[in-house]
Amino acid sequence: MTPAFSSEQTRFFDLSARVKLRVAGADSFRFLNGQITNDLRKAAATSAIQASILNAKGKLSAHVFVSMDNNGAFRLDADGDLREDLPARLERYIIADDVQLEDVSDEFSVLHFLGETPPAGATPARTVASERFGSPGWDFWCERAPAAELQSLFSERFDFCDDVCAETLRIERGVPRWGRELTNEIIPVEANLEASSIDYEKGCYIGQEVISRMKMSGQTNKRLCGIVSLSGAPLAAEMRLTSETDPGKDVGWITSATSSARLGREIALGYVKRGSNETGTRLLAAGIPVQVAPLPFV
Numbered sequence: 001m002t003p004a005f006s007s008e009q010t011r012f013f014d015l016s017a018r019v020k021l022r023v024a025g026a027d028s029f030r031f032l033n034g035q036i037t038n039d040l041r042k043a044a045a046t047s048a049i050q051a052s053i054l055n056a057k058g059k060l061s062a063h064v065f066v067s068m069d070n071n072g073a074f075r076l077d078a079d080g081d082l083r084e085d086l087p088a089r090l091e092r093y094i095i096a097d098d099v100q101l102e103d104v105s106d107e108f109s110v111l112h113f114l115g116e117t118p119p120a121g122a123t124p125a126r127t128v129a130s131e132r133f134g135s136p137g138w139d140f141w142c143e144r145a146p147a148a149e150l151q152s153l154f155s156e157r158f159d160f161c162d163d164v165c166a167e168t169l170r171i172e173r174g175v176p177r178w179g180r181e182l183t184n185e186i187i188p189v190e191a192n193l194e195a196s197s198i199d200y201e202k203g204c205y206i207g208q209e210v211i212s213r214m215k216m217s218g219q220t221n222k223r224l225c226g227i228v229s230l231s232g233a234p235l236a237a238e239m240r241l242t243s244e245t246d247p248g249k250d251v252g253w254i255t256s257a258t259s260s261a262r263l264g265r266e267i268a269l270g271y272v273k274r275g276s277n278e279t280g281t282r283l284l285a286a287g288i289p290v291q292v293a294p295l296p297f298v
Contacts, residue, residue: 011161011169012154015132015139016109019083021090024073027097032074035090035206036066037188039199043067043074048130048139050197052188053089058210060186061089063178063197065139067128075141077110079178093206111140111150113158125150131196133166134173134296168258171269174226174295180237180255181224181269189214190271191224192295222271226293227254227285229266234259239286241270247284251276254285260297267297 023032033040036051043049048067055061062085064078078086083105090101113119118127118138125140132139142150151160161169176182176191188197189211200215214220229235235257243249257268268285272292276283281292 010157010159011114011165012158013112013132013161013166014109014151015077015112016144017080018077018105018110019080019086019103020105020108020110021076021087022069022073022102022104023076023090023099024071024102025097025099028074028099031094031097031099032066033202034204035093036064037193037198037205037207037211038066039202040066040074042199045070045126046128048128050131050193052193052197053086054188054205054207054211055184056206058187058207058214059184060182060188060191061184062086063176063182063188063193065130065132067130067139070126075104080105081179107144108141109144109150111142111154113138113140113154119154119158132175133169134175167256168260171256171258171267172260172262172297174224174269174297176224176269177256181271186271187211187214187220190220190222220274222252222273223277224255224295225252225270225272225277226295226297227257227268227270227272227283227290228293229268229285230282230289230291232266233288234266235268235285235288235290237268239268239270239288241272241276241290242284243276244282244284244289247287251283263297267293269295 038049038051043066045068048065053062062078062082064076067075114137116136125142128139130139239254241252252272254268254270260267279294
């Protein structure tokens with residue numbers, strides 16, 4: 001079980017394994033704004049936006065953070081598993097555009113700090129405000145070489161949150177992750193990404209018609225929910241969720257699970273179908289009694 005830190009404000013994370021792309025060129029704004037669900041005008045050198053990249057059916061191809069660099073180019077970062085797929089997806093739509101796409105993953109390390117204000121001593125890092133764990137935080141972009149030195153420096157003043165720690169915090173906060181909650185079969189609205197990643201007032205982008213129709217209908221076939229074990233038995237990804245009164249009726253599945261020291265409970269994220277995803281609904285997860293809970297847990 002991951003230990004609970006005394007204060008979330010003292011935590012930092014190493015996100016260097018994420019794929020990082022640089023998008024430049026005279027047409028880079030128009031091109032990129034036509035690929036993402038959020039309004040690219042909100043991105044700046046000092047603040048990043050979240051956005052989804054979709055296919056024509058409105059399903060996810062990637063979920064990204066976008067900021068600008070000091071030269072006016074855009075920087076995208078996404079889960080490391082998308083290092084091949086994300087550039088290929090973007091390049092497919094670069095036809096007669098003045099757009100250069102460059103993989104800079106090996107050039108930079110990224111450290112993320114929780115807190116309303118960035119910690120001192122960031123030089124020579126580039127500091128970008130971002131909200132990666134459901135609360136304000138700061139990305140420190142630095143040249144790959146000094147990354148270990150920065151981590152060592154900040155470890156003296158902050159608690160380093162490793163992969164296990166980060167996964168627990170992510171689930172507690174209800175933040176979806178690529179490869180778990182976010183896949184090529186998911187529409188971003190189903191993953192509760194409207195507030196953070198979708199701008200319904202912006203211009204056209206690929207997949208927009210599907211997203212607009214869902215907004216107009218106000219309904220989704222399934223929704224990402226919190227799941228709590230009622231018996232205290234551990235939960236696990238890929239457990240099927242069934243109706244408590246009709247165990248033969250499949251109503252969803254668990255995507256991520258953890259033991260939360262802060263809550264003293266076994267919790268999970270999962271997709272639950274419409275009609276069974278109201279808060280308080282009791283279900284079975286591979287026979288374990290569970291209950292649908294609102295997100296975030298904390």
